[in-house]
Amino acid sequence: YPPERIRNFSIIAHVDHGKSTLADRLLELTGTIKRGHGQPQYLDKLQVERERGITVKAQTATMFHNSNEPQPFLLNLIDTPGHVDFSYEVSRSLAACQGALLVVDAAQGVQAQTVANFYLAFESNLTIIPVINKIDQPTADPDRIKDQLKSMFDLEPSDCLLTSAKTGQGLEHVLPAVIERIPPPPGEGSGLLRMLLLDSYYDEYKGVICHVAVVDGMLRKGDKISAAATGQTYDVLDVGFMHPELTQTGVLLTGQVGYVVTGMRSTKEARIGDTLFHAKTIVKPLPGFKAARHMVFSGLFPADGSDFEALNHAIERLTCNDASVSVTKESSTALGLGFRCGFLGLLHMDVFHQRLEQVTFHLSLSHLVAVLWYVLLDLLTMLEVQNPAALPSNSKQRVTASWEPTVLATIIIPSEYVGPVITLCSERRGQQLEYSFIDRRAFMKYRLPLREIVVDFYNELKSITSGYASFDYEDSEYQQADLVKLDILLNGQAVDAMATIVHSLKAQRMGRELVDKLKKFIDRQMFEIIIQAAIGSKVVARETISAMRKNVLAKCYGGDITRKRKLLEKQKEGKKRMKRVGSVDIPQEAFHQLLKVS
Numbered sequence: 140y141p142p143e144r145i146r147n148f149s150i151i152a153h154v155d156h157g158k159s160t161l162a163d164r165l166l167e168l169t170g171t172i173k174r175g176h177g178q179p180q181y182l183d184k185l186q187v188e189r190e191r192g193i194t195v196k197a198q199t200a201t202m203f204h205n206s207n208e209p210q211p212f213l214l215n216l217i218d219t220p221g222h223v224d225f226s227y228e229v230s231r232s233l234a235a236c237q238g239a240l241l242v243v244d245a246a247q248g249v250q251a252q253t254v255a256n257f258y259l260a261f262e263s264n265l266t267i268i269p270v271i272n273k274i275d276q277p278t279a280d281p282d283r284i285k286d287q288l289k290s291m292f293d294l295e296p297s298d299c300l301l302t303s304a305k306t307g308q309g310l311e312h313v314l315p316a317v318i319e320r321i322p323p324p325p326g327e328g329s330g331l332l333r334m335l336l337l338d339s340y341y342d343e344y345k346g347v348i349c350h351v352a353v354v355d356g357m358l359r360k361g362d363k364i365s366a367a368a369t370g371q372t373y374d375v376l377d378v379g380f381m382h383p384e385l386t387q388t389g390v391l392l393t394g395q396v397g398y399v400v401t402g403m404r405s406t407k408e409a410r411i412g413d414t415l416f417h418a419k420t421i422v423k424p425l426p427g428f429k430a431a432r433h434m435v436f437s438g439l440f441p442a443d444g445s446d447f448e449a450l451n452h453a454i455e456r457l458t459c460n461d462a463s464v465s466v467t468k469e470s471s472t473a474l475g476l477g478f479r480c481g482f483l484g485l486l487h488m489d490v491f492h493q494r495l496e497q498v499t500f501h502l503s504l505s506h507l508v509a510v511l512w513y514v515l516l517d518l519l520t521m522l523e524v525q526n527p528a529a530l531p532s533n534s535k536q537r538v539t540a541s542w543e544p545t546v547l548a549t550i551i552i553p554s555e556y557v558g559p560v561i562t563l564c565s566e567r568r569g570q571q572l573e574y575s576f577i578d579r580r581a582f583m584k585y586r587l588p589l590r591e592i593v594v595d596f597y598n599e600l601k602s603i604t605s606g607y608a609s610f611d612y613e614d615s616e617y618q619q620a621d622l623v624k625l626d627i628l629l630n631g632q633a634v635d636a637m638a639t640i641v642h643s644l645k646a647q648r649m650g651r652e653l654v655d656k657l658k659k660f661i662d663r664q665m666f667e668i669i670i671q672a673a674i675g676s677k678v679v680a681r682e683t684i685s686a687m688r689k690n691v692l693a694k695c696y697g698g699d700i701t702r703k704r705k706l707l708e709k710q711k712e713g714k715k716r717m718k719r720v721g722s723v724d725i726p727q728e729a730f731h732q733l734l735k736v737s
């Protein structure tokens with residue numbers, strides 16, 4: 140296949156606008172998959188993706204388009220994750236394409252992810268083909284959507300394709316447009332091999348399977364290749380197309396997209412965006428490689444310490460296919476042994492938690508969520524803080540400055556909800572950057588601290604807008620902020636698991652909330668318990684639980700020894716599940732209840 144007869148493209152869309160359905164129809168039209176056979180939505184492989192309707196892992200497929208010409212076209216559909224938590228993966232997938240189908244729902248119009256995805260494709264210099272989908276719906280209004288696309292992205296109304304991936308209407312124009320409008324892949328057929336690593340997954344029988352795009356040169360089975368980021372060298376054991384199942388070809392040429400099996404032992408060796416080249420050759424790595432950056436961390440602790448091994452096993456199984464999660468073991472005085480996992484963003488974390496729940500549904504776990512922030516101590520030491528408990532409490536006096544991650548959020552809402560949304564964003568310390576009205580809808584851009592959207596932002600946004608808000612965000616820079624560590628103390632002793640990092644303006648309110656909650660969960664004991672929230676040595680909230688002797692024998696009269704013994708034993712059992720913080724015994728359940736993230 141000469142590159143002139145190859146087209147590499149992807150489909151980008153807001154969630155639910157029909158990306159997967161359209162991809163399936165294109166695979167059917169080209170005979171790559173049979174209609175009604177196999178799984179619907181071929182490109183969505185993970186169960187959890189199907190449940191949530193979000194494509195998380197990029198999947199890719201090759202199709203042959205039998206046009207009237209003697210030689211068919213080779214079309215590589217490179218699927219991209221549907222959310223910008225994975226914007227790095229999206230940008231790597233787009234780097235292997237020359238064009239993209241921008242799918243927009245004919246009734247809903249441009250939504251937050253349409254905007255984010257458009258700019259990713261635009262910045263990658265891709266030819267964008269606007270596809271207005273779901274034109275079969277009674278509420279479809281393609282002309283209105285054409286106007287939106289023109290005014291927001293300067294896309295010409297005459298360039299828009301109108302389709303229904305459901306009824307099949309208009310689909311016959313899609314692939315011809317791909318062939319006519321999208322340029323063939325550039326690249327040096329006779330040059331030294333350079334391949335872009337797009338994705339990888341672990342297969343029980345074959346080991347690690349890498350998806351690659353050959354940018355220059357040619358790859359054959361039996362070649363020796365090296366990876367630029369890791370410096371490792373491998374033998375190419377198998378190579379071919381995803382059609383969509385693995386189909387051996389023994390060779391991949393310039394501009395082609397396919398799979399490679401090497402002797403990699405774990406997907407951790409396959410860094411997305413890395414450049415693969417022939418061993419012993421000297422090539423310039425392809426631009427844009429970045430190591431995965433973990434922005435959100437979650438502490439995972441089993442309520443029952445004996446479940447630690449089961450949790451360990453489950454986490455190992457899941458990370459085997461998602462190398463972008465980092466895992467370290469952690470021990471907490473209050474919660475016992477557990478793990479700290481790092482994620483690329485919130486959605487990535489949610490998806491991981493959900494998959495973990497599926498395999499550990501019998502375990503009771505608690506999650507603690509934190510974001511990555513930096514503090515400068517004594518003008519000299521820069522600390523990267525993943526876990527608030529790790530920062531020394533007395534450091535307040537020594538913290539010279541601190542920085543927190545922010546996101547750039549796009550919010551699109553019907554205009555009547557503007558007031559409550561502005562209030563919500565300013566409560567969350569948001570800074571408004573842009574504000575405009577198009578077609579009775581408000582488009583807003585905000586810079587928000589990641590910390591402020593970690594818990595419950597999306598749910599609240601949905602509820603104050605009766606579900607109409609569309610929200611998306613991308614990572615942005617760190618900003619300096621007046622952050623403090625808020626400790627929770629029981630009789631003067633800090634509870635490690637409960638330390639949090641908050642903005643100084645919110646510290647008092649947060650301290651009050653935590654102290655009040657904790658008071659509800661701790662039973663009275665034989666001595667007084669003082670619960671405090673403190674920043675360094677300054678107490679910002681305080682409650683007292685007065686002493687009470689919990690006499691389990693109080694209800695027993697006379698000399699019924701066996702009954703007394705039974706009650707005492709029951710009390711002893713209960714004590715075993717207590718966690719001792721300083722001199723205070725706390726039922727572990729209290730922490731788990733308190734720290735549950737809804």
Ligand code: GTP
Pocket residue numbers: 152153154155156157158159160161180183191192193194221272273274275276302303304305306
């Ligand atoms: P992600 O995988 O989250 O990116 O979503 P998606 O964009 O792939 O959407 P998907 O293809 O899963 O479609 C979402 C819903 O819209 C499904 O229930 C589809 O059956 C439906 N749908 C897709 N295309 C059409 C269409 O042309 N007309 C109508 N009426 N429904 C459609």
